[in-house]
Amino acid sequence: MVSSEAAPFAKTGGLADVLGSLPPALCALGVDCAVVLPRYASIDVTLAECVYNGMRVYLGGGYYEVDIFRRDVRGVAFFFVEHAGLYGRDGIYGDRFGEFGDNPVRYAVLCGAALGVARYLFPTDIFHCHDWQGGLVPLYLKNLGAGDPALHNVRSVFTIHNLGYQGLVARDRLWDLGVEDRFYRSDLIELNGMASLLKAGIVFADALTTVSPRYAAEIQTPEYGYGLDGLLRARSAVLTGLLNGCDYGEWNPEMDPYLAANFSAGDLTGKQKCKQALLDEFGLGDRVHKPLLGIVSRLAHQKGFDLLDGVLDEMLGYRDLTLVVLGSGDRDVENLFWAFAARYPRNLIFWHGFNHPLAHRIEAGSDLFLMPSRYEPCGLNQIYSLRYGALPVVRATGGLDDTVDAETGFKFWRFDSWDLAECLRHALAVYAEPARFRAMQQAAMRKDFSWAKSAQRYLDLYQLVLNRE
Numbered sequence: 001m002v003s004s005e006a007a008p009f010a011k012t013g014g015l016a017d018v019l020g021s022l023p024p025a026l027c028a029l030g031v032d033c034a035v036v037l038p039r040y041a042s043i044d045v046t047l048a049e050c051v052y053n054g055m056r057v058y059l060g061g062g063y064y065e066v067d068i069f070r071r072d073v074r075g076v077a078f079f080f081v082e083h084a085g086l087y088g089r090d091g092i093y094g095d096r097f098g099e100f101g102d103n104p105v106r107y108a109v110l111c112g113a114a115l116g117v118a119r120y121l122f123p124t125d126i127f128h129c130h131d132w133q134g135g136l137v138p139l140y141l142k143n144l145g146a147g148d149p150a151l152h153n154v155r156s157v158f159t160i161h162n163l164g165y166q167g168l169v170a171r172d173r174l175w176d177l178g179v180e181d182r183f184y185r186s187d188l189i190e191l192n193g194m195a196s197l198l199k200a201g202i203v204f205a206d207a208l209t210t211v212s213p214r215y216a217a218e219i220q221t222p223e224y225g226y227g228l229d230g231l232l233r234a235r236s237a238v239l240t241g242l243l244n245g246c247d248y249g250e251w252n253p254e255m256d257p258y259l260a261a262n263f264s265a266g267d268l269t270g271k272q273k274c275k276q277a278l279l280d281e282f283g284l285g286d287r288v289h290k291p292l293l294g295i296v297s298r299l300a301h302q303k304g305f306d307l308l309d310g311v312l313d314e315m316l317g318y319r320d321l322t323l324v325v326l327g328s329g330d331r332d333v334e335n336l337f338w339a340f341a342a343r344y345p346r347n348l349i350f351w352h353g354f355n356h357p358l359a360h361r362i363e364a365g366s367d368l369f370l371m372p373s374r375y376e377p378c379g380l381n382q383i384y385s386l387r388y389g390a391l392p393v394v395r396a397t398g399g400l401d402d403t404v405d406a407e408t409g410f411k412f413w414r415f416d417s418w419d420l421a422e423c424l425r426h427a428l429a430v431y432a433e434p435a436r437f438r439a440m441q442q443a444a445m446r447k448d449f450s451w452a453k454s455a456q457r458y459l460d461l462y463q464l465v466l467n468r469e
């Protein structure tokens with residue numbers, strides 16, 4: 001696998017969770033699986049072994065010299081590509097000044113190094129590449145032809161975790177990425193006057209997947225397709241939607257070490273203690289009998305929190321709901337939460353930033369969990385919140401629609417403040433009937449989205465791709 005993130009080493013979102021859990025689940029099925037990842041400054045390699053010193057990755061006119069470190073975790077070989085100039089910085093994709101301008105080069109080198117890992121360190125049948133950062137592997141493979149006996153039979157699977165990030169590069173920079181100008185064609189990698197590394201993955205991979213069946217259908221429509229819907233329709237025969245799983249080793253309220261108390265579907269008393277502890281943390285302990293709505297998210301435009309602008313006065317003022325928000329991202333969305341937190345200091349907590357233990361405590365302490373996404377390829381937080389009995393309130397899109405139903409949560413369809421408000425009113429009405437609410441919590445907690453099933457589907461796909469002529 002080739003990816004820019006993998007838990008527990010580097011994480012900004014769900015992609016990391018997938019790369020942390022799918023590979024060990026595949027190992028459990030007997031697959032030899034490796035993950036190739038940049039060695040960001042935050043990754044400690046003292047427990048890893050340097051297995052290749054000075055590997056040359058040729059791109060354009062020159063080469064980058066990288067070192068490869070290996071560390072095995074839960075049966076998976078993690079290969080870290082080290083290059084101080086490219087990856088030894090604060091931040092994964094950017095820092096406080098914004099995105100790194102050389103991201104395309106950073107991930108081109110990752111893709112080139114992944115080919116080196118396959119050539120010298122980990123004989124490979126299939127490359128499974130993730131998002132635009134892995135998009136050049138399928139292109140490089142197709143371009144090698146028979147010239148490289150170690151690689152010319154290797155197949156590729158490309159997974160779209162989010163079509164909203166297309167890895168755009170100016171045409172005149174392609175040479176620096178080791179991509180010849182002849183690929184710059186509208187039926188290959190050109191997209192709206194730029195080259196797209198995501199499109200490279202979609203065009204050249206042997207099979208395509210995305211992370212839920214519903215999203216697989218949505219991205220073939222102009223509304224969700226970012227200009228790639230035509231291409232995706234043309235490739236629909238090799239495109240499948242495979243739902244992400246949940247790592248219940250990490251997300252399990254019965255043994256979660258971050259919680260004030262553990263609990264299960266059969267005994268929810270611990271959940272009430274978690275709610276009390278979460279409120280106490282913010283000096284709001286007297287509000288334990290009011291409904292508590294949680295949010296844990298990147299605060300990106302995609303996530304749809306701008307809808308709350310037309311909703312929060314009613315919910316926080318008139319209905320006296322408690323809202324706990326954990327996240328950071330777009331300035332506009334952050335400002336919205338800062339403004340409402342100032343207006344409602346007694347019932348809106350905005351914790352700005354990334355905080356893994358707090359994410360667990362919010363899932364455990366909340367009665368309801370909000371994800372009003374514009375689009376959502378799969379979404380993991382609603383799957384965690386199902387298991388933690390925090391009933392999801394979601395817009396019925398992508399994986400949210402595939403994983404939440406009327407027995408386990410609350411959905412609205414149109415991306416509209418009014419519809420969200422109506423959905424929240426309904427959720428609060430059910431909350432006011434404790435027996436009914438508890439029955440829904442128990443149904444939610446008993447849902448099973450474990451990786452084993454999804455991993456088997458990936459394995460079936462790998463076998464199909466290998467057997468195809």
Ligand code: ADP
Nearest residue numbers: 013014297298326327353354355359379380381
């Ligand atoms: P996406 O991949 O689009 O960000 P997902 O719902 O698939 O959304 O996955 C989000 C993952 O990132 C979850 O594991 C969630 O707990 C975590 N996460 C997001 N924001 C934060 C945050 N501010 N603090 C801690 N964890 C977060």
